[in-house]
Amino acid sequence: MASEQNQIYHERQRLQFCLLHSLNNLFQQKDAFTRATLNSIAERLVLDDPEKEIWTPFSLVFKPHHNSVTGNYDINVLIAALEGRGKTVIWHDGRNGASAIDLNDGLLMGIVVNVPVRRYGGLWKSRHWIAVRKIDGVWYNLDSDLQAPHCFKDCGEVREFLNFIINHDGQVLLVKK
Numbered sequence: 001m002a003s004e005q006n007q008i009y010h011e012r013q014r015l016q017f018c019l020l021h022s023l024n025n026l027f028q029q030k031d032a033f034t035r036a037t038l039n040s041i042a043e044r045l046v047l048d049d050p051e052k053e054i055w056t057p058f059s060l061v062f063k064p065h066h067n068s069v070t071g072n073y074d075i076n077v078l079i080a081a082l083e084g085r086g087k088t089v090i091w092h093d094g095r096n097g098a099s100a101i102d103l104n105d106g107l108l109m110g111i112v113v114n115v116p117v118r119r120y121g122g123l124w125k126s127r128h129w130i131a132v133r134k135i136d137g138v139w140y141n142l143d144s145d146l147q148a149p150h151c152f153k154d155c156g157e158v159r160e161f162l163n164f165i166i167n168h169d170g171q172v173l174l175v176k177k
Contacts, residue, residue, distance in 0.1 A: 008028070008142075008149050009030065010025060010142055013144040018128050019072075019073040019077065020033055021129075022112055022144065025142035026110045026112065026142070027085075028135065041077050041084070042073060045077065045080060072126070078112065086177075087176060089173050089174070089175055089176075090174040091171065092171075092172040092174055094172065097163055097166065098159040098166065099159060101174065103139070103155045104155070108134075108176060108177075109133070109176060110131055110132060110175050111133070111162070112130070112173045113132065113165050113170050113171065113172050113173070114127050114130075114170060114171040115130065115170040116169050130142070130143040130144075132158065132161070139151075139155065140152065
């Protein structure tokens with residue numbers, strides 16, 4: 001197992017670029033997406049929006065789909081990035097629980113979850129993107145906050161993890177090939 005884990009690509013958290021890290025971890029490739037790529041997608045989303053916000057001095061940093069200094073990209077950037085690579089994103093209805101997800105579906109590239117987080121003693125509330133992917137028949141939690149990928153022992157453990165996410169205000173997104 002140790003030699004397998006050495007071959008797994010795992011980007012670590014930097015600032016609020018967890019969406020960038022989760023995409024690169026999902027694709028198992030350094031720079032599958034870059035900060036410039038995601039910024040460009042976020043800017044295109046603004047240009048395509050028929051109800052553009054009025055510009056203010058804060059608009060230099062706080063963009064509608066991301067923070068230009070720290071990252072913190074939103075779901076619209078995730079969907080546009082994945083669709084740009086020919087993938088389909090399906091929001092999983094949490095009312096059905098994780099048992100409704102076919103983890104052996106050959107079209108399932110991976111799962112991206114979005115979870116609430118509290119940092120700095122609970123003073124800072126935000127959300128965090130995490131990629132979960134099956135690699136060589138084994139499911140891994142590729143959370144950029146982890147020191148290394150976490151190997152799930154079986155599909156049951158993956159479902160327990162996803163149910164925990166769902167039960168704690170998290171969102172589960174299925175990424176299909």
